[in-house]
Amino acid sequence: MKIVKNEALPSKETCSSSLKNVTDALYVINGKWKLAVILCLMQSPKRFNEIQQEIVGISAKVLAKELKDLELNDFITRNVFPSTPVSIIYEATDYSRTLKNVLSELSAWGEQHREKIKESMRKQS
Numbered sequence: 001m002k003i004v005k006n007e008a009l010p011s012k013e014t015c016s017s018s019l020k021n022v023t024d025a026l027y028v029i030n031g032k033w034k035l036a037v038i039l040c041l042m043q044s045p046k047r048f049n050e051i052q053q054e055i056v057g058i059s060a061k062v063l064a065k066e067l068k069d070l071e072l073n074d075f076i077t078r079n080v081f082p083s084t085p086v087s088i089i090y091e092a093t094d095y096s097r098t099l100k101n102v103l104s105e106l107s108a109w110g111e112q113h114r115e116k117i118k119e120s121m122r123k124q125s
Contacts (some may be wrong), residue, residue, distance in 0.1 A: 002047070004055065015047075018071055028073050029075075031066070032077075033058050033062060033063070033066045034066055034070060035099075035103065035106075036055050036058070037051060037055065037063070037066050037067065037070060037076070037102060037112065038070065038076070038092060038096050038099060038103075040054050040055055040095065041076055041090055041091060041092040041096070042092045042097065042100075045079075045089045045090065045091035045092075046089065046090055047087070047089060047090070048060075048063065048064075048067075048088065048090070051063060051067075051090065067090060070096075070118065074093055074095045074096075075093060075095060075096040076090050076091060076092055076093060076096060077090070077091050077093055078090055079091060
């Protein structure tokens, strides 16, 4: 993990603005499952059951709520096809794809964190 020393501290205004931006972002994508659902749908459009199978541990009730929240915030679209039975396909929007770099960085950080935890566990053994 890269730690930068002797770096100038941000101004109070910069810090306050950054905090507001992060708070706003986390308000929209908060929770355990929203980013997982977005990632799942970035791969390809899917039906409800396909999403639930891919995201291990999410209940149908929670998935339904997360899909509604993500649709409300324009991260996904819900496409209804009039067939028998009705077919509903969920798809990531272009807006959700603006999270690509954030998700990539978060994934890289998660990998570093996992390695750090493994190293800590080795030291304790």
